Amino acid sequence: MRKLVLDWFRNKNGDNGVLSRNAGWLHNYLFASGLIQGSLEDTKEHIRRTESIYRASGMAVNEFSWAYLYDNLEKFPLAHNFFLESCGDDVVIGYELSRAQLRAITDAGKTYINLCTHPFRFAPDYFLAASTNDPEIHKRLNSVGPTRRYVDMNVGLVKARAARRYQRRMNPEFGLVFFAQIAVDSSRIKNGEIVDDNFVVNSLQKLVDELKPKNLYFKDHPHEKMSPTLRTALQKMQGKDITTPTYDLLSVDGLKLCALSSGVCHEAVYFGCNPTKFLEVEDNFPIIGTEAKMGQYIVLPTNILDEDFWNYILEGDEKPVSTFPIPTTPYRTASGLAWG
Structure with a gap:
C-alpha cells in the first residue's frame, strides 16, 4: 500500500499544524489519481505520535531539533525507526521529506517519489515536482516535464506586461534587491542548523561592499514579514522597502538580485538574471528543459x-500527453490594458 509520508518532525516552536494541513490537502488533491492508497487518518496518527518520539529521544520539541534531524536522522535510532516504519512496504510517496529521510529510505532498499512545490511560479498555475531514487521512474519523470519553450513563453508575457505597466520604474540603477524568506523553513537548513539572520546580514553587507550599488532595496516574503531585527539591520545599510511585484523586478535588465536561498533565484535565471545566493547547498532544481x-x-x-499518468510513472503503462496550462488571455496579460 502506497502511503503518504511527511517530514513528521517538522514543527515551529512545538506547533506542527502545517503537517495536518499538508496531509489534508494532498490526500484530497491526489484522491482521484490513486497515487496515495493509505488513509488520511493513518497519516494523522503518525503526526500525533511525533511529540512522544521527540521526548523519548531526549530532544526538545522545537524547530532547532527538527533542523538537526533534517540532516542527522540516523543519529537517533528511535526517530529513525519510527520514520521507516511509517513508510510501509510499497513505493513511498513523500512530501517535502528531509535529506536524511531520503537517505534512510534509500539505505533501507525502498523506492521513493518525493513531491514538493516547484519554484517555477510565474505560469498560469503552480506545479508539484517529483524526485526519485529509482532509475526507471526517474527516466519516465524526465519524459513528462515542460519544455524550455513553455517557460520562455511565460517569461515573455510577464516581461511584456512589466514593460507597459512599470516602464518608468524599469531602471537598473535601482541597484540591488534582497529577497527575504520565511524564518523557519527547510530552505534555511544547512548541516542540521537553521541559518539565522546574522548570516544573512553579514552576507548582504559583504555583497554591498563589493558591488557598491546606487540603491539597496529589500522585499518581504509574500507569506511572512521579515523580523524587526532583520528589517532594522537592512535599514542601517540604507536599504529601502520595495513594493514592485517580484516578476516585474525580474524583468528589469541589469538589476542585481540576491537572497539567502530563495526560489526566486531559480526563477530569475529564466529572465536572464544572475542572482547571488548566500547559502551554498546542493541545487536540486535543474533548469527546466535540461535533463x-x-x-x-x-x-x-x-x-x-x-490515474493514467501515475500508471505510466509507476508501472510503465502507455505514456499520456503532458498538459501545461497556457494563459487564457495572453494579450490582456501582456498589454495590461482594460476597458469597461
Missing part, C-alpha cells in the same frame, strides 16, 4: 490528477 539527474526535481504536468 534532471537522479534525485533532482522535475516539474509535473497538470494531468497528475489522472
Whole structure:
C-alpha cells in the first residue's frame, strides 16, 4: 500500500499544524489519481505520535531539533525507526521529506517519489515536482516535464506586461534587491542548523561592499514579514522597502538580485538574471528543459490528477500527453490594458 509520508518532525516552536494541513490537502488533491492508497487518518496518527518520539529521544520539541534531524536522522535510532516504519512496504510517496529521510529510505532498499512545490511560479498555475531514487521512474519523470519553450513563453508575457505597466520604474540603477524568506523553513537548513539572520546580514553587507550599488532595496516574503531585527539591520545599510511585484523586478535588465536561498533565484535565471545566493547547498532544481539527474526535481504536468499518468510513472503503462496550462488571455496579460 502506497502511503503518504511527511517530514513528521517538522514543527515551529512545538506547533506542527502545517503537517495536518499538508496531509489534508494532498490526500484530497491526489484522491482521484490513486497515487496515495493509505488513509488520511493513518497519516494523522503518525503526526500525533511525533511529540512522544521527540521526548523519548531526549530532544526538545522545537524547530532547532527538527533542523538537526533534517540532516542527522540516523543519529537517533528511535526517530529513525519510527520514520521507516511509517513508510510501509510499497513505493513511498513523500512530501517535502528531509535529506536524511531520503537517505534512510534509500539505505533501507525502498523506492521513493518525493513531491514538493516547484519554484517555477510565474505560469498560469503552480506545479508539484517529483524526485526519485529509482532509475526507471526517474527516466519516465524526465519524459513528462515542460519544455524550455513553455517557460520562455511565460517569461515573455510577464516581461511584456512589466514593460507597459512599470516602464518608468524599469531602471537598473535601482541597484540591488534582497529577497527575504520565511524564518523557519527547510530552505534555511544547512548541516542540521537553521541559518539565522546574522548570516544573512553579514552576507548582504559583504555583497554591498563589493558591488557598491546606487540603491539597496529589500522585499518581504509574500507569506511572512521579515523580523524587526532583520528589517532594522537592512535599514542601517540604507536599504529601502520595495513594493514592485517580484516578476516585474525580474524583468528589469541589469538589476542585481540576491537572497539567502530563495526560489526566486531559480526563477530569475529564466529572465536572464544572475542572482547571488548566500547559502551554498546542493541545487536540486535543474533548469527546466535540461535533463534532471537522479534525485533532482522535475516539474509535473497538470494531468497528475489522472490515474493514467501515475500508471505510466509507476508501472510503465502507455505514456499520456503532458498538459501545461497556457494563459487564457495572453494579450490582456501582456498589454495590461482594460476597458469597461
